[in-house]
């Protein structure tokens with residue numbers, strides 16, 4: 791059984807465990823939108839989704855736009871996590 795870290799990296803808002811034991815991390819950065827990156831060693835898979843947030847959006851607007859844009863990206867991240875066998879590089 792793999793032990794999971796108790797904290798997630800900064801800006802990670804959703805995370806999927808791959809069959810290879812790595813994670814697909816979805817991050818949100820205001821200037822960058824939503825980005826999904828597989829952490830399996832040398833796995834080239836990544837994906838993104840634009841949120842359309844603007845600097846003058848209210849917190850509620852930003853939240854709503856993130857949630858809307860996140861759904862399709864979550865589905866694709868989940869699909870990749872179910873098939874990716876790239877393992878994370880050992881840290882030691």
Ligand SMILES: [Zn+2]
Nearest residue numbers: 828830833874
């Ligand atoms: Zn992968």
